[in-house]
Amino acid sequence: MKVSFVTAGSGDVVAVMASDGGQLMPAGQALDAASGGRLAKAMKAVRFNGSAGSVVDVLAPEGLDFARALVIGVGKLDAADAMTVERWAGHAVRRTLTSGAEKLVLQPDGLPNVSKAESGAHAALGARLAAYRFDSYRTKLKPDQTPSLSAVEVMTDGTAAARARAEKDGAIVDGVFFARDLVSEPANILFPESFAERLRDLETLGVEVEVLDPTTMERLGMGALLGVAQGSARPARLVTMKWTGSTAKGGKPVALVGKGVTFDTGGISIKPAAGMDEMKGDMGGAAAVAGAMKALALRKAKANVVGVVALVENMPGANAQRPGDIVTTMSGQTIEVLNTDAEGRLILADAVWYAQDKFEPAAVIDLATLTGAVIVALGHEHAGLYANDEDLANAIVAAGLAEGEAVWRMPLGAGYDKLIDSPNADMKNISGKPVAGSIVGAQFIKRFVKDGVPWAHIDIAGTAWKPGPYEDPLSPNWATGYGVRLLNRLVASKFED
DSSP states (O other): OEEEEESSOOOSEEEEEEETTTEEOHHHHHHHHHTTSHHHHHHHHTTOOOOTTOEEEEESOTTSSOSEEEEEEOOOGGGOOHHHHHHHHHHHHHHHTTSSOOEEEEOOOOBTTBOHHHHHHHHHHHHHHHTOOOOTTOOOOOGGGSOOOOEEEEEOSOHHHHHHHHHHHHHHHHHHHHHHHHHHSOTTTSOHHHHHHHHHGGGGGTOEEEEEOHHHHHHHTOHHHHHHHTTSSSOOEEEEEEEEOOOSTTOOOEEEEEEEEEEEOOTTSOOOSTTGGGGGGTTHHHHHHHHHHHHHHHTTOSSEEEEEEEEEEEOOOTTOOOTTEEEEOTTSOEEEESOTTOOHHHHHHHHHHHHHHHHOOSEEEEEEOOOTHHHHHHTTTOEEEEESOHHHHHHHHHHHHHHTOOEEEOOOOHHHHGGGOOSSSSEESSOSSSSOHHHHHHHHHHTTSOTTOOEEEEEOTTTSBOOSSOSSTTSOSSBOOTTHHHHHHHIIIIIOO
């Protein structure tokens, strides 16, 4: 879908803003006047109140050269921000994507907290994100199921400024789409080896990619990671992606580490059959890291960043890891595996240690679809954030708010840490008690963070994919690409020259 910026647009559908109370904003007021008040009359007829995401769809409005006019609410103006504009544009695209319309004209207004040029750029970003579809395996789409929308024009006075911002945002969109595609792929197509090969494509953007095979990982002592993988016919991979964009000599990189379980049956501690198909998405953390690395490379970020993703398939094969097994990690610490379905923390133990050992990073941030417990606590609205460094935690919270990828700070502490002490090894991989599941997972990973290294863990089990009908117009029903925008903003605000 082509997105362009114009000072005057024409097309099949036009979309304008209305604020809380059903008040048309300036662009909408001009359209309403041209239509002889027909937009206002339609709004009144359906008791339109202008709440965020509410829509009045006016067909063939007299006096206008558009077949349809969409009046879309943005809610209270004092609370509206850039994300409000993106979602407004997303609603417009969702309404028209398969409607038969070929061209949509967006007329965003400036908001108290968003200039008109910024509003135009964010409208373009929202439009692009909302147009995402994963149709790779749908061979019998009916004509009315196929996208008809091929062009979006964003009307703004500041076309040059909006275009400049949109060029940078294009890198973010590509990164988000890369992550969504990875999470959406079925596990018979995307497995550790094929995932690693897709990441090699980043080399064309200037990213240095290295792939470790099981022999190399065994030599390095990654017993926890390899233990998870040993039940599958698909051998594990550990992939590093290195972007060197800083002009400062010898600058330490920030390390982004992702859990990449390409399919999780639970292993011997097998999951229930219902809903197991969703476990193709258990590599959402690795997908987010890969998408962020792509975005950073595309926009040529002036930062040193390394992405490390641990890729395994957790299967109950004849050689599968058993409950009660004890494995030795790359750090030398030992783990008693009481539940093979608590596998994400096992592969992260070695991946997080490897990232520190090899790259000596300025900070480590890991993302993982780690626990169902975080969904119990936070639903699908926030990811769980754990950190040992206040500055890093605050920067992540701020980045999440700015990019619409919210996190909620969760606690760590000695009392929780004691829950994973084991009488048979240095630690066990579950507490054995039905309490604080997400916190216990974070405490486990923390044991593999070296002293003095700023670290954060983001549990994205509730945000990497969202089942059910559309709630956020910027995301599809399934893979959201959560984490790409947050990580990109975090690097830009805290680690970039």
